[in-house]
Amino acid sequence: MDALELKKMLLEAVANDWDDGRQYLGMSMIGQCPRKLFFDLVEGRRQPGVQGVLYCHEGYVHERDVRARLEQMGIEVEEVGKELVAFGGRVQGHIDGVVGGVLLEVKSVNADGLENVRDMGAKLRHYDQVQAYMHWGGYERALVVYKERESGELWVCEVVRNAEVGRKLEEKARGILAAVDAGEPPECECGHCRR
Numbered sequence: 563m564d565a566l567e568l569k570k571m572l573l574e575a576v577a578n579d580w581d582d583g584r585q586y587l588g589m590s591m592i593g594q595c596p597r598k599l600f601f602d603l604v605e606g607r608r609q610p611g612v613q614g615v616l617y618c619h620e621g622y623v624h625e626r627d628v629r630a631r632l633e634q635m636g637i638e639v640e641e642v643g644k645e646l647v648a649f650g651g652r653v654q655g656h657i658d659g660v661v662g663g664v665l666l667e668v669k670s671v672n673a674d675g676l677e678n679v680r681d682m683g684a685k686l687r688h689y690d691q692v693q694a695y696m697h698w699g700g701y702e703r704a705l706v707v708y709k710e711r712e713s714g715e716l717w718v719c720e721v722v723r724n725a726e727v728g729r730k731l732e733e734k735a736r737g738i739l740a741a742v743d744a745g746e747p748p749e750c751e752c753g754h755c756r757r
Contacts, residue, residue, distance in 0.1 A: 587654075593689070593691060596749070621668075646698045655694060655695055667704060672710065697731060
C-alpha cells in the first residue's frame with residue numbers, strides 16, 4: 563500500500579457516512595427552505611462533494627468526543643441516536659443524547675461560527691432543530707454544545723422549549739408533506755432555490 567492508496571481508502575470510508583437515501587423529512591433540516599426540503603424529499607439529497615462529506619464525518623467525530631468526555635466524568639449520556647417520529651414516519655429525527663433529562667445536541671463549527679454563537683446564541687437552524695426534537699420528543703430544555711474544530715474550544719447554548727415554535731414547525735412539516743403528495747413544490751423562502 564502506498565500513500566495515494568491509503569488516502570483513497572480513507573476518503574472512501576468517510577463517504578460511507580453520507581446518507582442520501584432518506585425517504586423522510588429530517589427534523590435536523592426543518593429550519594431550511596420548504597422548497598429545498600421538498601426537492602430533497604422528491605429527488606433525494608445530493609451528495610455535497612468530498613469537502614461536504616468530510617465536514618459531515620468530522621461532525622460525528624466531535625459528537626462522539628463530547629459524549630466520551632461527559633461519560634469519562636461520570637455523566638451518563640442516555641438515548642443516544644433515539645429516533646423521533648411524526649406523521650407516520652414521514653418526519654424523523656435522531657438525537658445526539660440526553661443528559662440529566664435535558665436534550666443534548668453537539669455541533670462542530672469553525673472559529674467564526676463559534677464567535678457567532680457566543681454573540682448571538684444558537685444558530686437559527688440549530689434552534690429549529692432542537693425545537694423540533696423537543697416538540698416531538700417531549701423534552702423541555704436542550705443544551706447545544708458547539709465545538710470549534712481546530713482548537714477544541716467549546717461553547718454551550720441552552721434552549722428552552724417554545725410551544726409556539728414547535729407548532730409552527732409542525733405546520734411547516736405538514737405543508738411540505740402536502741406539497742410532496744400533491745406534486746407541487748412550495749414557494750421558496752430563502753431566495754436561493756433552483757426553479
